[in-house]
Amino acid sequence: MKIDSPVLGAVEVSDDKVIEFPAGLPGFENSRRFVLLHEEGGDGKVFLLQSVDDASIAFSLAGPEQLGITYEFPLTDEEVASLRLARPEDAVVAVIIRKDTAAPASAGLHANFMAPLVINIRQQRGLQKVIDKLDYDIVLRVRG
Secondary structure (H helix, E strand, O other): OEEEEOOOEEEEOOHHHOEEOOOOEOOEOOOOEEEEEOOOOOOOOEEEEEEOOOOOOEEEEEOHHHHOEEEOOOOOHHHHHHHOOOOHHHEEEEEEEEEEOOOHHHOEEEEOOOOOEEEEOOOOEEEEOOOOOOOOOEEEOOOO
16 A cells, blocks of 8 residues: 655555554544554664554654663553453564654653553554553663
């Protein structure tokens, strides 16, 4: 299928690469089908989560490990069922990254660790896990 991404332009994507988010994403519930894209020749560390249902919706994503972060959080039985997750190693975690230019003091990239995406790479199903209270361990490592 052809997708007209506002970031990457016209992109041809195989149907088997579509990731279904049954509940959509908070604030974007009508977009339930997405694909992961990255620039041709890019390093594959930052991806674009592009909506198939609405080409104007796209998010930059990175794995927390790309940002020097390791963290764990539990999934409910309902979330595991929604993901059709049989093996933990089939789950990939990513965070949405956005560029903040509103206030000079906070300018830069911001990653949303309070609402990570969990994707079952075998079943092509995903969800956004909204964490109400940060009572999980987060480890920050400086890369040298």
